[in-house]
Amino acid sequence: QLSNLVAFIRLNLFVKIDLQKWLDEPFDQPKPKPIIAIQGVLF
Known part of the structure; x- marks a missing residue:
């Protein structure tokens, strides 16, 4: 077995x-998924 x-x-x-x-x-x-910012610039 060990030889195999x-x-x-x-x-x-x-x-x-x-x-x-x-x-x-x-x-x-598993690699962490990148955080995608959905909210745009407010000002």
């Missing part, structure tokens, strides 16, 4: 991501 995991890691698991960043935060956090 090691083989999978060697087969491009971390090609497109930074390994240290992924180890720090393995799950993506």
Whole structure:
């Protein structure tokens, strides 16, 4: 089982991501939506 995991890691698991960043935060956090001001200038 462990050899399968090691083989999978060697087969491009971390090609497109930074390994240290992924180890720090393995799950993506949703980005906050920008606040859109609907009310215009009053004066």
